[in-house]
């Protein structure tokens with residue numbers, strides 16, 4: 033009897049929770065959606081480059097900026113997936129000026145080839161959105177032997193930005209948006225083992241790379257003072273996207289809790305805000321979430337760590353960037 037009563041109580045509890053969720057669905061969704069970019073700014077005549085634009089947050093950012101009149105270059109490692117996404121964007125907004133170019137951030141030759149062609153073919157770049165990312169993949173190395181998270185999420189974007197910075201300066205006012213994460217709070221830069229050769233934890237490797245994103249944005253902002261090129265980092269929120277593809281547990285979790293998470297369109301709002309909001313025209317080196325300034329962990333505010341990471345990144349990539 034006790035067992036039956038317990039089962040009945042669990043069933044009643046579950047039923048009540050389901051009822052509450054169904055009843056308060058609009059409120060839950062509104063809260064989950066987070067901040068919305070309220071700017072009505074248009075981008076006619078402006079050129080925007082977004083990495084990892086074939087899916088998730090990147091694709092929704094591309095659609096929004098194309099709707100505002102920008103020429104959007106979608107830099108994707110899989111051109112077929114990119115073309116499919118571009119077709120979707122043109123379907124949703126037929127006048128969209130979107131084009132797909134191949135860029136594999138896990139290969140410095142691909143990054144150099146991409147930048148070389150781009151610099152030959154376009155003479156203005158007003159917004160660069162370093163959006164592409166990989167999370168919790170098994171231990172893998174990039175073509176150049178970097179651990180995949182730090183290689184793609186940080187070093188790949190570092191090199192890309194280095195190669196395009198002249199173009200951005202010539203196009204000023206220009207903006208750089210670095211898509212980081214709340215996960216930077218749980219990361220630290222392991223200078224003694226940046227590529228996790230000693231020990232590897234996929235979650236911590238991701239957190240390290242997202243901390244590197246925050247530090248890179250701050251250090252670059254410092255170096256860009258007086259250029260009219262600004263750079264800010266972003267936490268997009270917890271977004272139901274393909275990012276969890278390497279973790280079955282996370283994928284199940286995200287599917288079950290989908291209603292509480294942001295959709296990719298909602299997750300794109302802070303990137304869009306940092307790319308175009310009028311009030312941010314002179315703001316640089318800051319971190320944003322939900323279209324508002326956000327907390328940065330102490331390890332993300334360390335000037336010394338930022339400088340050291342900059343030097344190590346230059347060394348690993350064989351570039352000089354003062």
Ligand SMILES: NC(=O)C1=CN([C@@H]2O[C@H](COP(=O)(O)OP(=O)(O)OC[C@H]3O[C@@H](n4cnc5c(N)ncnc54)[C@H](OP(=O)(O)O)[C@@H]3O)[C@@H](O)[C@H]2O)C=CC1
Nearest residue numbers: 084088089109136137138163164165213270271273274275
């Ligand atoms: N979703 C979330 O909850 C959060 C996301 N973020 C950040 O937001 C950004 C976008 O993620 P999200 O849209 O959610 O994830 P998705 O997995 O949906 O999109 C990631 C994009 O990055 C691309 N990418 C991965 N590796 C490479 C590479 N080597 N070269 C070029 N492109 C590559 C992917 O291409 P392909 O499809 O071909 O693999 C894809 O287009 C990431 O930087 C992520 O860290 C931050 C906090 C939370």
Ligand SMILES: CC1=C(/C=C/C(C)=C/C=C/C(C)=C/C=O)C(C)(C)CCC1
Nearest residue numbers: 212213214215270275285286289292293
């Ligand atoms: C704990 C918890 C959740 C999980 C949060 C997770 C798993 C966040 C993942 C963040 C990521 C992927 C960041 C990427 O940079 C939910 C689902 C919101 C439901 C409420 C309780």
